[in-house]
Amino acid sequence: MKQQLKLFAASLALAFAGQAYAVGPTVTPDLILYTGGGAEQNNVFETIAKSLFTPGTIDYYTDQADNSKGRSFRAVYGKLAAAAGSLPAGSNVLIVYRSLGGVFANGIGPLVRGQTLPYYRVIGNATLISAGGNPSYRITNTGLTDPKAPDIGLANQELALFTGLNLPSGVSPVTAAELGHVTSQPLYAVVNGIAVTNNLAEQRPNGFSKAEIAAILSGGIQDWSQLRNATDTGNLPAGPVVVIDRNFGSGAKAAANQYFLNNPGGAAFGGTVEPINISGDLGDPVNYGEYTVRTEPSAGNVPSVLDGVFAKGKRAIGILGLENIPTGANHWQFTSIDGASVGTTTFNKAQAISGRYDYFYQASVNTRKNAVNGQRYHQSGTAWGSVTTAFINKALDPAVITTVPGTILDPITFPETGNAALDAFRAKGTRFGNSTAPLQLVE
Structure with a gap:
């Protein structure tokens, strides 16, 4: 009997230990970061987001009825591995990504103009698929949404390329004045x-x-x-x-x-x-x-x-x-x-x-540098601004992004470091941030 109690206590301890690794959709996050972009960057988004969290503390969310990874929506929820501004390490942060309709509809237009997107509600609206799996949870009711403007926009093209027929029907191109509201950081090449x-x-x-x-x-x-x-x-x-x-x-x-x-x-x-x-x-x-x-x-x-x-x-x-x-x-x-x-x-x-x-072509990560339509913007020192900065820094970390197939390093954005493994991902040519220009060899 004592042996059975010991075994029961041990299994219970393991169960609680396992639950401690996952945040779960019933826990209100300390901060939610809204991101948007194209479906071609679903895996890049997920890789960047999870790199902010302590391994083993991460849940992944999908909207797919067959429980596969999301094609147009993903969310990553975990405990921060390092402090971000006023948020201490171990804080619960939820990062959601919307990609249905392409880069402009999610990562550029709404960001530049402060327009909201219908992000699926995650907290209190998810069903367990597999504890510790990827995905871990499926959105229960896709009719429940939280309209939010994206805080971060990922683009697998330079923003200026979205003009003329590259825009969705009925959408006007981004103006120079609107681009002035945005800080655009060049990233890897897609x-x-x-x-x-x-x-x-x-x-x-x-x-x-x-x-x-x-x-x-x-x-x-x-x-x-x-x-x-x-x-x-x-x-x-x-x-x-x-x-x-x-x-x-x-x-x-x-x-x-x-x-x-x-x-x-x-x-x-x-x-x-x-x-x-x-x-x-x-x-x-x-x-x-x-x-x-x-x-x-x-x-x-x-x-x-x-x-x-x-x-x-x-x-x-x-x-x-x-x-x-x-x-x-x-x-x-x-x-x-x-x-x-x-x-x-x-x-x-x-x-x-x-x-x-x-x-x-070269990707970019984009944030607002001032308020547009009352939406929040990238303010250093705030908890939200600090997590945003951490996200951008991870997007600029070759050790993070080179783990995703289909990415190489632009030689201007990522000069030689002396790390042979990472330098092997550096392209010998660049378009210097202009997608309409020919590739120019620089090495």
């Missing part, structure tokens, strides 16, 4: 990619030229038989082209528009090409029995849609960043562009580092 279904990759193992992808994205190629096969002995088998595109306002879409279509970079001399989905989607987005252009509001949707096209026996090409790596269960991979590659099912940074593969 490596972009073109994903193809495996059946298309088998027919084109050497990838596509930049001109071919431009023709596909602009609607000039609508049947795969318009392209030659890998051995150049004939055309690909006939069949409708399926394009899995992104919405305007997405950083990945803006990157593709600029890189392949010179839009808006060539606007001054009429050298731009319009993407095919400028007037909306086309074709058959269910069975893909005809030429189809399907626009997705989140990068998180693209992998499953590519798998769905493959399951129908069709061939597709899609816009997707290298943060998203296929698993063994997926039926798509990344393709090479003009013979340059950063991997098919893993991220291989070598040709991006050398500049041989130049489809990447």
Whole structure:
């Protein structure tokens, strides 16, 4: 009996010890930080946020009914590893991220203009999925929201690129005066990619030229038989082209528009090409029995849609960043562009580092430097301002961001440190903060 009591006491102690590591959605946080940006940076956001907390004290939240990681919403809740202003180490801090609709809709427009976003309510509104897992909790009722303007905006493009067709419909571009309200800190470079279904990759193992992808994205190629096969002995088998595109306002879409279509970079001399989905989607987005252009509001949707096209026996090409790596269960991979590659099912940074593969642009982290529409702004010395500063510092820490696939270091923002492991992530070229400029080698 005594032995049973000892075992019971030991198991109870372990249970309480385990519970001490998680904050849980019934505990009111000492501070909530609201962030916004694009879905291409979901993993980067999560990596930065969790680096602020003591390992083992972190809960992760999703809005996905299947309990998978959030495609358009994530939250990280933990205990601060170090003091931040008046908040001592061990304080409970909740950091939420909204990405549905792209960078501009979440990380730029609302931040610059002090507009609110419908963040899902976390406290008192979450169901346990897996203690200590990732995610740990699922939002119970997605109808419960807390309208807040983002405190921090993550962008996988320079802010100035969001003009013209890169803006969501009906949204005006950010003015110089509005940009004056924002402090923009350049970050790492985001490596972009073109994903193809495996059946298309088998027919084109050497990838596509930049001109071919431009023709596909602009609607000039609508049947795969318009392209030659890998051995150049004939055309690909006939069949409708399926394009899995992104919405305007997405950083990945803006990157593709600029890189392949010179839009808006060539606007001054009429050298731009319009993407095919400028007037909306086309074709058959269910069975893909005809030429189809399907626009997705989140990068998180693209992998499953590519798998769905493959399951129908069709061939597709899609816009997707290298943060998203296929698993063994997926039926798509990344393709090479003009013979340059950063991997098919893993991220291989070598040709991006050398500049041989130049489809990447510099990200930024943005905060308000004065009050806009009554929203709070980055004030040093306040608890909120100190946590914001800590978040930015982690975003600038190579040891943090290089753990996420699809990121490399810009040589201007991250000069050589003498740390060989981190210096290996430094690109030899930069666009000096201008996405419309060519990549310039500096080493």
